[in-house]
Amino acid sequence: MQPLKVQVPGEGYHAGLISCQAACPVRTDARGYVRAIAEGRFEEAYLIARGPNPFASICGRICGAPCEAACRRGKVPRIDDDGRFVATDRPIAIRALKRFACELAGPESRPTEEVLYKVWSYVPTVVAHAEEFAALLRAGVDGTIQKGHGERIAIIGAGPAGLSAAHDLALLGFRPVVFESEPVPAGMLAVGVPAYRMPREVIAREVAVIEALGVEIRCNVAVGKDISFSGLRRDFAAILIAVGAKSSRGLGLPGERGPRVYGGVDLLRAVSLGARMDIGREVVVIGGGNVAYDVARTVLRQIAYDTARTAARLPGTSAVRLVSLEGLEEMPADTLEIVEGDEEGIERWNGWGPLEFERDAAGNPAAVVFRKCLRVYDENRRFSPLYDDSIRRAVPCDTVLLSVGQAPSLGFLEDGGADIEQARPGWPKVDSVTLATTAAGVFVAGDLAHGTRLLIDAVASGKAAARSIYQYLTGLTLHAEAITAHRLLDHYRRERGYESIRRQEIPVRHPDQRLAHPDTVVEIGYDSYHAMREASRCLDCGVTPVFDGNRCVLCGGCVDVCPTQCLKIVPLSGLEHDAFLDGAIESLLGPGADRDENSAIVKDEDLCIRCALCAMRCPVEAIGMERVEVHTSWRQQ
Helix, strand or coil: CCCECCCCCCCCHHHHCCHHHHHCCCCCCHHHHHHHHHCCCHHHHHHHHHCCCCCHHHHHHHCCCHHHHHCHHHCCCEECCCCCEECCCCCCCHHHHHHHHHHHHCCCCCCHHHHHHHHHHCCCCCECCCCHHHHHHHHHHHCCCCCCCCCEEEEECCCHHHHHHHHHHHHCCCEEEEEECCCCCCCHHHHCCCCCCCCHHHHHHHHHHHHHCCCEEEECCCECCCECHHHHHHHCCEEEECCCCCEECCCCCCCCCCCCEEEHHHHHHHHHCCCCCCCCCEEEEECCCHHHHHHHHHHHHHHHHHHHHCHHHCCCCCEEEEEECCCHHHCCCCHHHHHHHHHHCCEEEECEEEEEEEECCCCCEEEEEEEEEEEEECCCCCEEEEEEEEEEEEEECCEEEECCCEECCCHHHHCCCCCCCEEECCEECCCCCCCECCCCCEEECCHHHHCCCCHHHHHHHHHHHHHHHHHHHHCCCEEEEEEEEEEECCCCCCCCCHHHCCCCCCCECCHHHHCCCCCCCCECCCCHHHHHHHHCCCCCCCEEEEECCCCCCCCCHHHHHCCCCCEEEEEHHHECCCHHHHHHHHHHHCCCCCCCCCEEEEECCCCCCCCCHHHHHCCCCCEEEEEEEEEEEEEEC
């Protein structure tokens, strides 16, 4: 029988079990605000969510939610109606719960000044890096850290990375000035995310809170056109480039260049800003990611809306076809996007790669020729498409929209950026830790630093860049120090039946309602009853049963009562040798201890649901339910 590989809990082990927080790039205490919602503490839930994230309200609607992917509730067996554990459960709807808290207590429902006051005065009790906002503020006020002296920082790009950096730089005593080429702030959030997913009023209110800190945002200012990059380097103490990857990539195929073949992000920008584009009624969208779905669903809404208003002048049928290289299981788009797209009438063609664009006598698109894709990735999961050229299909269309990737546009560096080296054409060489370029005082953040990722990655990148700029200008380094403590919970209990509650589906509008107007928001969100019920499913991973080996008599009662069978009693000889484990055994039992005569209790963390039955069953009180508390403080050196 194979020896069992185990890990002996050490420093930071139990804090690491809070997998939702560990997965969040800004370390949001998701467990904290979910449990606050479960207990009806809605305002506190918002404050916990807002602490490390100036875009909490926006993330509550469109975050890619890496926390949900890591949620341990999605790994435990699910209890069926007969009380039996079957299959695996589904993760907590963390993103939707954040939206619920933000709608009740965030800028959507309160004046900017009140939101700032609440966040400033709130001191979290159980956090891990989640009190960053309040900690930085207190440190600046009480003199714990030295603040800047009002130096002006130029930030190019008012997207989530640029504004997150501006937010923190303002708290650290600097005067950020953000230059945005678009007529509205927030970058791709405002011009690249459709209004049916992200209401513009929410963006405006979130940005207003950042402006209230003293951040100046200048829209309709294009660096390289309205102001030179060399001028910024002359007039500002430091520069952060956070322009994002806003330019659509092409395919370079025959017939691609010409009328009615557009980049997908160009279409989204035009719709967001109310500009007209020459879009027909038979549209092919090429791509399989979330942006491709944003494009396809936006076009579908425009066609449906125009048809409803002018049906007499638009005879015939219409169609929006989304064609992806990947099969259905491999599509990079979120499952929810695919499902909702299917509901709304998008024709999905999986496993086809474009070959050429056919045009009619007038030069307009007539069809796109595709060939069958047999595989997208090789055995090492590297992108290596394999095609069957004998299987081809011509998809008729009058418009083609390309959503096959994006790239940054850095033409403004031609004047004053010669000392910024490039890692590859169009992408500057960046220090992965400090986010500094090869030019003194010039930093980057967001997509330009790490490629296109999630919104929350851009936020984390902007905040990291702010700390590096602080170090560059002051010569001091900010360090977050985490102090971990364990607090014994007397009479710990959970909500009745929490282990068998099914995930509460997030309410959405019917497809017919969604298509009635292009800006109709699809997701309705939870009411308080369903939010609390969904939040009560949280396993509260900050709490864990802790075993006192000196008291344990190995009676096996905890093993017998465990509903998920996460506990086992095994002889030490059945454990795989490990230097740390061997040292722990020797320190407890002395050198040369007989491994066959001594046993250990082994716990599977992925199966433990924190029900506390083991603690209640233990006859010698060798098991206690303890909460891990991680308090963060900032210091400089």
